Amino acid sequence: MFTANRVYSQRLATVADARTIVPLWQAFAQQRTQVDPSMQLKPGYDFEQYISYQLQRPFSFFFLLEVELDETSDLKEIVGCFAIYFYDEAPPPELEGIDDFMESPFQPRRVGAVLGLYIDEKHRQPHTIKLLVDGAIAKAEELKVTDVDVLVSAEQTGVQKLLERHGFTKSAVQYSRHYQIADTENLPSLHPDVLSSGVEPEMETVAASIPLRNIENYELVKNPNGEVIFLQPITNAAGELLCSSSGLPIYPNPLHDLETNAYVFDQDGKLVTCPVLQDCDGVVEYAGIPQFCPPLYQRSDKNLVLKQDKNGTYLFAEADVDESGKVKRSPDGKPIFKQ
Structure with missing residues (x-):
């Protein structure tokens, strides 16, 4: 039986946790499709392989929310996760000056990009959410990022209020228009043709x-x-x-x-x-x-x-x-x- 005084903790995930994270990430993905019909899940998608891949990336982290199963043992259950990866928009120092014409006109940022946050509904409380968010923010501050970016659906007003309570501000509004395209339709390629792009292939x-x-x-x-x-x-x-x-x-x-x-x-x-x-x-x-x-x-x-x-x-x-x-x-x- 769930009680309010259960002890929760937060830790970083390892590759060994991938299979345990799968049900949570599946629930997150399904919830994402419900609030945004343009985001449809791939049939038979291998969530475990995806999570394992993310966990092996150098600056990709999953923060796990765990709850003690009882007071007489050290057994814990994973009931939530927060995924984020970090990257630098500037090239590595060794590559500075190469292909300058391709760089953005804006100053490069050190970014923490949030992949998603999901907590089992039975454990979804302000202090459990705060545990995960605080862990990710601490990692962002440790890596000295300049910005943390979060993409939130317009319908997720609760998440928006949560972010605002943690110091986030609305920096942009994204509009989408979805087109239904038949699977059998002959689609023009959107991949650049190197041979006709003016770039010497050799x-x-x-x-x-x-x-x-x-x-x-x-x-x-x-x-x-x-x-x-x-x-x-x-x-x-x-x-x-x-x-x-x-x-x-x-x-x-x-x-x-x-x-x-x-x-x-x-x-x-x-x-x-x-x-x-x-x-x-x-x-x-x-x-x-x-x-x-x-x-x-x-x-x-x-x-x-x-x-x-x-x-x-x-x-x-x-x-x-x-x-x-x-x-x-x-x-x-x-x-x-x-x-």
Whole structure:
């Protein structure tokens, strides 16, 4: 039975929490479609994979609301979540001056973009909402962002009042007009044609080393020898840059420890990175983003830990490929990995 004196707490989620978060995020998405008919859910959407992906992004965070199940144990239930990711509109210092003509005329911001907030209705109270919001705001202040952006439906007046109580102001009003288009209709492409855009397809790609920073405090990451880690763009066996379909160099995806969220180094003190996913056609992408092979996990004392072979080498999932050597994909286009 629910009572008002139950103890609630807030913490950061890890990849191990992804499956538990799924019902909450599904409820959030369904609620979103109810207030905005233009936002329709994809059939069979893999929420767990989406949440896992978000949790592995360097500046993406899920704050969880937990409630104690009883006073005699430490068991807790996750009953709410607040998702936010942070980004800098300015390019990294190493890339300043490149493609200046593409930059916005406005001063770049350091932004916290809210993905969503959802709390189970039985636990939706002012102090539980405040726990999650305060956690996200504290992280925003820690990362020294200049702005936190939240997109709210016009019908969500309660959320608007909540934001105003936390110091948010209405900065814009967005209008939408929805068009119903038949699935069978032949649609003109909205993807730019590189060959006819005036951009030389063989223009030299500028790639720079990027210093790796701690996702918690943005400090430079050092290896066990005290040396600053720099991410180098990935190259193939011939030493040529691997680039995305948009022509940008692809950088390694460092491996994180589930418990500490720290970067992982091997026995030789080298940073461990996830292999970029490739097949017979080259680098595999999803929604225009190069994909990487996820790490494998195993159980150890009821905890999930990164899996290693007998030599201490970290292991990663292999993609499922068809007879032609192409990576198999789910109905919505995501690469499929072997179980």
